[in-house]
Amino acid sequence: MKDYILKRVVILLLPLMQVFGLYVIFHGHLSPGGGFAGGMIVGLGLVCYAAVYGMEKGTDKVPDRAATLIESFGTLWYGAVGLVGVFKGTLFLSNKATGVPMGQPAALLSGGWILVITLGVGIKVASTIVTLFYALTEEEES
Amino acid sequence: MVKRVLYALVVILLCYIGLVTVAEFPPYGEEGNPVHNYVSERYIGEAVEDTGVINMVTAIVLDYRAYDTLIETTVLFTATIAVLITLKTGKKNGKEEEVS
Amino acid sequence: MIQENLPVLLVVTLLFTAYLLPIFTKRRPRIIELLVVTVECLILGGTLYLAGLIARQGRAPIIYPAGGWPAPWGIELSVGSLSILFLLMIAGVGLPVAIFATDGITWQLRSRQRVAWFFTLYLLLAAALAGLAVTNDLFNVYVFVEVATISCCALVAAKDDPLAIKAAFRYLLLATVGSGFIFAGIGLIYLVTGNLDMTFAFTELSQRAYTYPHVVRLAISFFVIGFGTKAALFPLHLWLPDAHSAALTPASAILSGLAVKGYIIALAKILYIIVGPALLQALSIDRILLLMGMVAIVAGSLLALAQDELKRRLAYSTVAQVGYIFLGLGLMNTTGLAGALFYAASHAIIKACLFLAAGAIISRTGKERVSQMAGVGREMPITMGIFTICSFALMGLPLLSGFIGKWNLLRGSIQAGSFLASLVIILGSLLCAGYLLPVIRTAYFVPAGTTTTKETSFLQISSMLILTVFVIVLGIAPGPLWNLAWQAARDLLGG
């Protein structure tokens, strides 16, 4: 795509989209949103970039293989947090019982493992969107 | 044409069954409904105490029912792998990847 | 530490390995195959340990609150006899099929990364079925059913040819409509009970069922339609023959053997634990299940008779055998239900083995049709021998595992006073002989010019032999598994 306006708009909007996505991920426990919505916003920002600037530049920024690896990593992260409970002698996916600092309600750092899990889910969803986009476009082009 | 009428009849029958059932549903938006019982009371009343977050939906999704969310993430993971195995067949440009 | 978390660790081990596999896409497939086989062995060991644990504590189910939140608030896993039976099926069939798949799958899938993805989906399917076996939460059932559905369809689509993609899409379409019905059913149950935990939902529902009779009826019919679509109950079986015959051999074995059973077990849990036997009889759901089962047996067998392609014939045979299990669910007595559960387990083993043997025959000799099978008995003596034993077991000959299930279904139907059902069970067995004996007859007794031995590889034969040994051992000494099925049936019927 060779549209000048589109390219300028995307390059201006991209940082805002990423920051907003991260904001939604990190405020999932305080306001509507969370890992899925925030990860979707981050991922769609990257998809926007790849769609406007072409697949080569897109895969330069986020390589195909990296997206797949991050995806495995995100789900593993979630599961690993669950296993903390098992190793601490409580149950799988326990939160408060594992003795993690819970923080002050309504503060940014609160909720124990919830914030950690949200981060993992956010990363995973973002890479999922990117992977799906790459897979579907590559097929279209070949 | 006959087929279309048949399909429409099926759908109308489904609608009819649905409406008869809806008439029997607990009234919409009232406090005394069976849905608003001890389960939701605990979520509303003690989520902050139990999980330390003020968003009750997040408290349920990532703490009370975190196991469900792990599986939900797995659904997304499964879908990605499914898309990859369907689309990336390794036959690109007529060349086949070396195996074993 | 491991012991008290074992119920959830069985599922999580499978899931974790599945997450890890895509990382190895650039490595040799051997690593992946080794990992998969090891994990399946671990699951088998864990299940056996869990079975011992339950037997020691007087067969009371182990309750495990995931996340530490007790039942109505959190998700509760419950491992009883039914779960153990189904977990044993998953491990016992999953391991040999995985061993079979290690041989030749690389060649069929053409690239390393696709092998990794194939085994990822394989493990995800196993994990989803294990999750269905241990869960005691309605919404959890839905999420696991979705994992199972998507991985099943992807396993069909993994064989990249037009027929398989077409079959996979039809499968996905119908299965997703089925999930929609299941989800709506869960919504209706939640609407009138306010609970998602099965035990609590049962308590609430037994008080409220007569205030909301239509809602309960609609919910049950949604569940039967939804799970019926996924389990290929007769009029809803349209996707099965295409999907199961078009898939790769290990995939069709696992789909026909295990996946279909997983949905039936989930339906049995929902019907018997949430609705309860008394309410089922009051709403005459049992009669409907019985009737649908009988129709499925007759129609599936007749359709199987008409097929010439070997894999399609076996696929239609699955439709008929699913009918037996539904018939058992509708009998409402312990003998019949235990017979159905035992039959589900033995059919899983037999059908997986039949599909593996058929796949081996097709890939070695290229003979896809029953009418072309002449000479296969001499070309592949061991594989054809295994196929013959399993065919006899499926017909229900004594001393083989299929007999125990069918015999008790027959006893159960006589106990229930439904002589039509007894008649249909016997008729089904005869029809089964009608569509499987010609295969054996053509393979052994129809003369075919000069033949050379084309026997399949050692790994494939040994995996099929493991399954055949299961079939024979279960036929001669059904004791432990039968006790498990009996106990599961008693738990479900609440006696």
Next chain:
Amino acid sequence: MKVSLLSRLLANYPYVAAFILFAIGIYGVIASSNLLRKLLGISIMESAIFLMFIASGNITGRGVPIVDAAKESVGYVNPLPQALILTGIVVGVSTTAFALALLVKLHKYYGTLDARIIYDKREADKH
């Protein structure tokens, strides 16, 4: 009897809408011959179920389920259905993504998305 049935239906209008949407979705799946439209029918069906679930959690006049000292007197709606639907939406997205991938592949092999053309020519592609 008739009047009370109608008034109950009117009181339960979100559920009525949900069931009508569900029926429309089913019609889309069974009646349209384009595979993409069948997929859209499934999406409509799923949305209908989401609507039914969400409606069941509502209590008229209460606020969103986020603890807020200013709204403490009003009370909160039931958060459980909302949490379940969050899961349900992601599941729906996954299924749709996979189905779209299969559609791309089908279009590559058959050159069309018309179910009648793809499914009726059974024997033609069995080479």
